[in-house]
Amino acid sequence: MNTADQIALVTGANRGIGRQFVLEPLDRGASKVYATARRPESLDFTDSRVVPCRCASTCSTTIPSPPPRRPPNGT
Ligand SMILES: NC(=O)c1ccc[n+]([C@@H]2O[C@H](COP(=O)([O-])OP(=O)(O)OC[C@H]3O[C@@H](n4cnc5c(N)ncnc54)[C@H](OP(=O)(O)O)[C@@H]3O)[C@@H](O)[C@H]2O)c1
16 A cells, blocks of 8 residues: 555554554655544654544544535535
8 A cells, every 4th residue: 555645544543453553654654644542642653743632432522523525516
């Protein structure tokens, strides 16, 4: 997968396979990785392209909403 200049969102990023899913796109030139965890303080990435975020899949208030859709005519 080509992740150069791409933006990634990784859940469960503090450990296990999620942590590796953050490191891989960084190694491959991603421009930004949003790394989520239930406890953001458990995210220990030092790369400035990583944006730590709080997200618990069982807590709807921590799950970000998608951006509003543009109408088809683009206005
Ligand atoms: N490891 C592999 O080789 C592999 C291969 C194929 C598929 N998978 C699948 O990938 C998933 C993760 O595997 P893993 O080995 O990385 O497991 P893991 O080391 O146990 O990590 C689980 C991750 O999920 C987070 N998490 C658990 N419940 C959550 C919730 N309610 N809201 C938000 N985050 C939650 C944990 O956060 P906390 O630290 O806060 O608990 C942790 O970051 C599993 O479903 C596994 O079956 C893994």
